[in-house]
Amino acid sequence: MTGKTRENYNRNYLEYVKTQDPPTKHLKNCASAFGVGGLICCIGQFIRYSLSFAGLSGDELAGATSVILIFLGCLLTGLGVYDRIGRYAGAGSIVPITGFANSVTSPAIEFKTEGWIYGMAAKMFTVAGAIIVFGVFSGVLVGILYLFL
């Protein structure tokens, strides 16, 4: 492509647009992310305590808690509630494991119309793919560091 490069952008205009842009409400966003994210973690902790009363422990306990939270994330996505929570909570509902469940379920629902294999299954990880790649990558990196420490 020709013509437009970063060198001949209209800098005056871009500066001017910056002055007109409505500001992102960082403080409010942080507060609602903290509140909702904390609430999701509290629910997780509640599930964990309940399960430990039921007799689970160790890895089983952690696994079962995650599974329940993932299920809830998927269920709320399917019911069309999670995106509303997300619009309000931002990172508060994206960072916990429920957010990961949402990022897998939502494209799966969306692309179901294009078929089960090439639609739903193939496009299920369009959003979550990046999370998995970098999650595994950083896991390996930390593992290597841990080996030498």
Add this chain to the structure above:
Amino acid sequence: MSKKGNTIFFKRPPRILSYAAVCGSKEKEGIIGSYADITLDDDMYGEDTYEKAECKMLSAAISLAVKKSGKREQDIDVLLSGDLLNQIISASFAARDYDFPFLGVYSACSTMSESILLGSALIGGGFADTAVCATGSHFASAERQYRYPLELGCTRPPQSQWTVTGAGGLVLGRADRGIKVVCATMGRVCDYGVTDVNNMGAAMAPAAADTIMRHFKDTDTEPADYDLILTGDLGALGSRIVKDLTWEKGYDISSNHVDCGEIIYKVIESEFQGGSGAGCSATVLNSYILTRMEAGLYKRVLFAATGALLSTVSSGQGESIPCISHAVRLEI
């Protein structure tokens, strides 16, 4: 027909014989709710995918406009239509329903004004007697193509706009009465280097300002000569910018400039800057504006819809957003 600069003047101006608009449930609450011909309670429109719903809305707008014009299907010489989806599927699939020829146009959200311009040129040049111009968009299908899945819980930045669910169409032809398309200015692609895909208003405003000012120059008019200068989907932020840009060059459009995107929704809450999409200018023009023009409330309207000519590929590769705006002058 004659030409000055980039503006085409029609000696025997084509007239708008009829118009029709279909709008979704969210748009129904707003200003166009009581003017649109079909208002939907269900945005799926009885179909099983959003793309089919968009196609059906467009088809409904076309058939209703044709029906209201009193013309038979075989009287229509050409359908000029386009939409936002890849390979303009809504328009071409809607054209399957009809027997008349179809010319697909793509100009993103300015498809309405481009199709009116082309239709008027065909009629003005004597190559057609009747032309149908239509376009539409759907929130869910646009969201899927350009952004994220609907149910994904992410936040929208405050500069973002909301794609309008709706379609509009009109029939141009020869008649003794009705709204005239007097002249039309073809747009140039403007790119000031805005790369933020969530800030369409700022990206498109220079294109709108450029076309509007060239129209003034070519036609020797000034802003006060118009009852309304109507832009497509700049939104609140883009409208402020276009006023500043024209004011800087000595044209004060602040008193009669209205933006379809800014007025379409009743309360701007999750839509932030207002509506966008090809359906935005199409529904507002083909319901609210033309009805009021016919009632004599506006005598001369400059309709300059704006379009952002980007794709997810170009923005993914870090390209800035080229934008365009075509203007048509409507007179009673």
